[in-house]
């Protein structure tokens with residue numbers, strides 16, 4: 001049966017101003033320098049490297065058993081967390097939920113073979129597509145953390161001159177808005193090696209300062225080109241020019257409105273993912289299949305950041321072809337999905353992922 005319903009979302013993209021990459025971006029040697037310190041370099045560069053191996057120094061909690069996946073299910077003790085994390089869906093109008101050029105049609109069940117991923121709704125299946133740009137060979141590397149305080153600081157700086165005419169006027173951009181760059185990563189369907197830099201984090205925060213020369217986050221390194229830079233705005237423009245169609249999503253280019261809506265979206269999480277919880281540093285980055293728009297993924301990722309655990313995010317927003325990769329491998333698609341090459345654990349379910357990470361790594 002042909003598509004009973006076709007839906008292409010209203011374009012939230014608009015051409016950017018055509019500005020090239022910022023001229024003040026500079027080049028550094030990326031991954032090799034980082035790997036010297038804490039993370040096993042052999043695990044970098046290959047996304048699936050070491051996923052099924054484990055390290056004798058790291059083991060899952062006693063009697064650990066991966067939980068059964070429950071799609072869209074919320075563990076009762078986590079309801080408030082998921083509701084809080086869902087605020088971004090409202091304030092950010094779904095930015096970070098759909099991959100670039102997303103379109104969908106509702107088709108009959110037998111139009112999509114059972115070995116192909118497709119979400120089933122009321123006896124129909126969703127046929128989802130996207131139009132993606134050139135793919136980077138190695139994951140982009142980003143040093144960052146969630147910072148509600150940082151955002152409050154930006155807004156205070158912005159509004160202070162309105163209250164006092166004697167204070168110099170500030171301009172506002174999405175420059176250091178922490179979640180903006182995560183949204184573009186989902187839209188462009190990029191895999192990213194995150195180096196979390198929570199407040200008081202002893203490892204990657206000083207490393208980023210050493211590499212880039214400034215105590216500022218996010219800080220991005222593209223090991224494919226050797227380019228590195230600060231400032232969400234510049235990172236976003238660089239990524240859409242290099243790995244997208246050159247157009248910055250409208251909701252990421254609205255200046256004050258972007259900052260305000262990102263801020264409101266973060267309020268629901270009350271500063272989670274911003275401060276360091278002492279933890280063991282594993283030799284290999286964990287792998288999290290996730291995307292920014294998912295509240296379930298958000299709560300899992302926050303804990304990775306708090307514990308300062310380096311992780312590769314395999315982005316798989318709606319329309320991502322990587323959904324099929326996970327489906328083919330595991331026989332089920334659901335995110336978040338965690339692969340820990342340090343213990344050999346592979347698991348679904350956000351609440352249990354949070355418990356697992358704390359039990360395995362927190363000191």
Ligand SMILES: N[C@@H](CCC(=O)N[C@@H](CS)C(=O)NCC(=O)O)C(=O)O
Nearest residue numbers: 070071072073119294334335349350
């Ligand atoms: N009980 C799961 C729910 C996870 C979930 O339902 N995730 C959604 C994304 S927000 C998903 O993977 N949906 C499957 C699909 O879109 O095909 C958890 O807490 O992790």
